[in-house]
Amino acid sequence: MVARGKHLYRPEYFEAQKISNEGRILLNxxxxxxxxxxxxxxxxxxVxxxxxxxxxxRRETLVGIVSPIGGMVKVQANDSGxxxxxxxxxxxxVESMTPLYEIKTERFDDTGVGVKKRILVSIEKQYQLLFERKKQEIQKADFEREALTDDINRLDDEVSILHNVLKLSNSELELTRSLFNKQKPLFNKKxxxxxxYQKKQLELYSKESQVQIHKLNIQKLIREKEKLIFTLKSTDINLSLMLKDIDKQLEVITQNKVEFISQSDxxxxxxxxGVIASILAVEGHSVSNGQTLLVISPDSEKAFIELYAPSRSIGFIKVGQKVRLRFDAFPYEKFGVQAGIITSISKSAIAADMISNHGLVNNTEVGGLYQVRVELLKPTITVYGREERFVSGMTVIADVELDTRKIYEWMLEPLYTIKGKV
Known part of the structure; x- marks a missing residue:
């Protein structure tokens, strides 16, 4: 009894455990x-x-606009008014230096009268007074010239008459001298x-005296005529000097008027x-100094695409890189996608509100934007069988390839990011 109590299981149980009659389960x-x-x-x-x-x-979608060579020119007001x-x-x-606007800068005093208009009226009066004086001086000189000319002509007539009288006096003198000479022998013979005899001699002396008086009168008339001619020339010279002085004053007044108008108008x-692309201010609008009035498209057949790239992608954009362009004016679903090549990239970024076409840029962009210029491989687009040129101002959406990576690199990018941060 004591010996059997040493084992919990019978020996036959252990022998049975050594023999296995079970097989493996097979599923077809x-x-x-x-x-x-x-x-x-x-x-x-x-996979x-x-x-x-x-x-x-990885691609970046950029927005831009078609611009002519030289860019769109904004014309600004040079004064307030x-x-x-x-x-x-x-x-x-329009040609260069063609007038575009006339801007009034009139100011009014307490009585409501335009100050600049009043000054302009005063300048006009000064000019008119001088101009009237010029006309009067010319009329005065004409009268003096006419009077002097008449006097000179009168003296010419008088000199001519005196010459005739002198000629007659000389004839009388010769005749008297001849008669006197004939009387002398008679006197000698008593x-x-x-x-x-002395009466005949006195008559001869009288004739000689008359001849000398006529000569003297002729000389006086000639001197008087020369004096009148000198006065006539002096009148012309004085008139010329007077007119030059008046013209100088008129020129000064005109210059002051021009300067005043240039300041007021x-x-x-x-x-x-170029061509007027858009007008932003019309007649009657109030404008301030530096305000954009209109936009001019330069007269150029060539155009380029101006894109704006954010800072996050500018490091992957290279000069010479191809760009796929989609024009809003010509839906790409119907007219296809155009191609272009990047020709230049700005060296520094500028704020979105400083860009001339900032309305195209997404306002949610953080940081500055870089200007990317793209040259079109084809300056036209085929529209229903005809070639159409791209017009300045057309909006563009561009797809730019930034970089190429393996799929596993893209999948492991979060790990690279974590490693870089660590």
Missing amino acids: TSFNQNIYFVLSILVLIA IIFISFAEYI FVEQLFVKEGDR FISEVE SQVLSPIK
Whole structure:
């Protein structure tokens, strides 16, 4: 009894445990299951190959606008006031220095009278008074010249008459001298008295005296004529000097008027040759100094695309890189996508509100924007069989390839990011 109590199980139990009559369970798989298994293996291999060799291209979508060579030119007001006259309309072709606007800068005093207008009226009166004086001086000189000319002509007539008188006096003198010479022999022979002889001699002296008096009168008339001629020339010279002085004063007044008008009325001129693209201020509008009045598109057949890239992608954009362009005016679903090449990239970023076309830029962008210029590979687009040029101002959406990476690199990017932060 004591010996059997040493073992909990019988010896036969242990012998039975050494013998195993059980076999392995075998399940027969169907043909479909085998196909599914093989396909799963192939898919797994394909996924591994795809992840290992496939590439992912990261793209950035940029917005921009078609701009002419030289860019769109904004014409600004050079003074504050209101637009009195607009000389052009949209679509007009203008030359350089063509008048575009007339801006009035009139100011009024307490009585409501325009101060500049009052000054301008005063300048006009000064000019008119001087101009009237000039006319009067010319009329006065004409009268004096006419009177002097008449006097000179009168003296010419008198001199001519005196010459005739002198000629007659000389004839009388010769005749008297001849008679006197004939009387002398008679006097010597005592045929005539001494008194009668002396009378003939006095008559001769009288004739000689008359001849000398006529000569003297002729000389006086000639001197008087020369004096009148000198006075006539002096009158012309004095008139010329007077007119020059008046013209100088008129020129000064005109210059003051021009300067005053240039300060009070500002005329805006076209800085370049081109086409009026858009007008922002019309007649009657109040404008301030530096305000944009209109936009001019330079007269150029060539155009480029001006894109704006954010800071996050500018490091991957390179000069010479190809760009795919979609124009809003020509839907790409119908007319296709155009191609271009990046020609330049700005060296520094600027704020979005400082860009001339800031309305195209997403206001949610943080940081500055870089200007990217793209040259079109083809300056036209085929629209229903005809070639159409791109017009300045057309909006553009561009797709730019930034970088190419393997799929597994893209999948492991979060790990690289964590590693970089650590």
